[in-house]
Amino acid sequence: MAGPLTGVRILDLTSNFMGPYASLLLADMGADICKVESRQGDTTRGVGPARNKGMSVIFLHLNRNKRSLVLDLKTASGLAALKRMAAQADVLLHSLRPKSMQKLGLAYEEMREINPRIIYCGAFGFGQRGPYADRPAYDDLIQAGSGMAMVQARKSGPPAYVATAIADRVVGMALSNAVSMALYRREKTGRGQSVEVPMLETFSHLVMGDHLYGLTFEPPIGDWGYARMMNADRRPYRTLDGYVAVNVYTDTHWQRFFRLSGHAEMAQDARYADIYARTQHIAELYAFLAQVFETRSTAEWLALLEEADIPVIRMNTPETLLTDPHMQAVGFFGTEHHPSEGTIRTIGIPQDWSESTPELRLPAPRLGEHSAELLAEYGFSPDEVEALLRDGGAYAAANQGSSS
Helix, strand or coil, X not given: CXXXXXXXXXXXXXXXXXXXXXXXXXXXXXXEEEEEECCCCCHHHXXXXXXXXXXXXXXXXXXXXXXXXXXXXCCHHHHHHHHHHHCCCCEEEECCCXXXXXXHCCCHHHHHHHCCCCEEEEEECCCCCCCCCCCCCCHHHHHHHCCHHHHHHHHHCCCCCCCCCHXXXXXXXXXXXXXXXXXXXXXXXXXXXXEEEEHHHHHHHHHHHHHCHHHHCCCCCCCCCCHHHHCXXXXXXXXXXXXXXXXXXXXXXXXXXXXXXXXXXXXXCHHHCCHHHHHHCHHHHHHHHHHHHCXXXXXXXXXXXXXXXXXXXXXXXXXXXXXXXXXXXXXXXEEEEECXXXXXXXXXXXXXXXXXXXXXXXXXXXXXXXXXXXXXXXXXXXXXXXXXXXHCCEECCCCCCCCC
């Protein structure tokens, strides 16, 4: 077994970031992902540096451990092929708006007729009971619509997006969780089901858990927003020669820090005595930390704080993270020889399992690289595969050698 989901067959109709991140998490856990693409391919095939067209860095990292099948679902033969495959699949994963799936003839009601055990899981912009149901959505829209951009504004000025596709990836995690839980329930009941994972609601769940704050009570007993999270001085602190990140958090942490920084008298100040009081005065404390950390070098602070058991870490850039001694020791980043892209750097699987250990089994696929192979595995004869390829219902990539 190469992961706990070995043997689970997933038809993955997602593209861009959110859905492919969900299927990546499932693929890394051993699921057999059939990545169903259009003739144009996943949009992320063109995002970022690439040695060959259609094999960008973003695509490479989102789509390892998957195989690519190109079907034209607007043709009768391509659509029929997908429906035939659905009869044998465990999961159908999609990120199209439900009305689009319905127009294609791929609504849950139709898939359930084909396979009553199928887990039909969709992630799209908005829940289907609200007025936004039919709207398109991307990460930026969800960050703004959920309040995240305004939360950032209280920290740093004008409303701003977090500098990563955080909504896509958080919702992708929720989508992979939903698939796993639905599979567990099917093991108990024998029945499949439809699960919808709307982006706005899912990401708002994350944002508002911190920032509903005083609006939690009716009537409100304060403003929205967790003040500590939004404070502009909640950041890595400049030292004499670099930066460190530190969480002086518990009562014990603060008492130790006041002493070792030469400000023992602050440990007796009622404003800083417990977490409730400190939360009310967090701006003062963050300003204090910013001043104090500039008095010593990074190495000095690391030694002092580690000795005091106060959480601290040297600040990395994406480049220095590659050589971080901890990440090197656990082997998180590696290299592999991709059949068409040459040597590439890989991002590891974060968890450790005592059994059913997940593995990096397959490099990210070229467009249509596994079309014939996957169709054959789903029961299509050589003649049927050839007919699909000939009439345009499917497409298979030509052989391509290694990149130098």
